[in-house]
Amino acid sequence: MATIETHEHPTHGEGTEGKGHGLSKKAIWRTFWILLVITCLELIVGMFIAPSFPHHTKIWFNLLYIIFTAAKAFYIIAEFMHLGHEIKNLVMTIAVPAMLFLWFLGAFLWDGNSFKHLRNTINPRDVQKVESKSHAPAHGEQEHLK
C-alpha cells in the first residue's frame, strides 16, 4: 500500500509529469502559428479560389478542407490538450474509441446518399400503388373499430 501512495501523489506536484510537460512557450506559439496559417489558407481558398470554379468541383475543395481540419484538430489535441506528450496508455484509451467515428461517418453519409438516390429515381406511379395498397387495411381497421 505504501508504494501506491508514493506513486500516486508525486503526479500532483512536479514529479512524474515533469518530463512530459512540453509546455515551452516556443512550442505553444509554434502551434498557434500553424493553426493561424491553416485558417488563413482555408479563408483564401474558400473566399477567392473555390468560388471561381464550377460547382461540381466542390468535392475536391471539400477534401482539401477536410485535410486542413484534420491537421488543425491534430495540433489542438496533441499540443494544446497535451495528449501528444502523455504516455501511450492514455493516448490509446482516447484514440481507440474515437475510431468509432470512422464507421459513424461512413454508415450515415452512405445512408443519406442512398436516400437521395431513392428519392430522385423512384417512379411516382409505384408510390401510388403502394399508397392504394396501404389504404385498404386502414379502412378495414376503421370498420373494425366501429
Next chain:
Amino acid sequence: MAQSISANQKWWGGGRSPFNVEYGKLMMWYFLMSDAFTFGAFLISYGTIRFATNAWPDPNQVFSSFPLLGHAHLPLVFVSLMTFILIMSSVTMVLAVGAGHNNDRMGVVKWMGWTILGGIAFLSCQAWEWTHLYHQGAWWGRNPFINYDGTQSTTNFSNFFFTITGFHGFHVFSGVIINIIMLLMALNGTFERKGHYLMIEKAGLYWHFVDLVWVFVFTCFYLF
C-alpha cells in the same frame, strides 16, 4: 510519450498509475469523449441530411456580412475572426496552465483573465451573427436563403445551423463560467493552499475541446 516508457516498465503491474495522470484529468478526458460523440451525432445527422438533399444554400452567400460594414460582400471574414479569437483564447489558456505549473498565481490570474475575455468576445460575435441572421428572416423553421442552383431550400439549413452553433455556443458559455470560477479560486488562493494548479488543467482541457469542436463546426457550416 514513448520515451517515458522503458522496456521493463510494467504499467499494468500494479503499484503505479497506468495512465500517469491524475484521476480527475482522466475523467475529464472521458467526459470529453462522450461530448465528442454528442457533437459528432449532431454533425453527422447534418451531414446525412445534406447527403440526402439535392441542393443546399451557398455559405459564401449566406455568411457574407461583417458588423458595421453594411452590405459589403465579405464571405467568411467574420467567421474567420471568430475562429481567430477562439484559437487565441486557447493559447492564453495554455499559458495559464503553464503559469500554474510554475505555481505563478498572478500569471494564472492574468492568462485566465485573457481567456475569459476571448470567450466573451466569441460569444458577442455569435450574438451579432445570430441577430443578423434573425433580421434576415432565418430562425428555427424559417429559411429565407435559396439553394446555390436557385431552387427553393428547406428549413433544414437554418434548423441545423442554429441547433449546432447554439449547442457549441452553450459550451463556450459554460466554459466561460468555469473559467471565471477558476479565476476566482486562483485569486482566492485556493490552489496555492492546495499546492497545485491541476484544476486549471482540467478547465483547460474543456476549453480546448470547445475550440476543437469549433474547428469542425467552421468546416461543416462555413466551408462545405
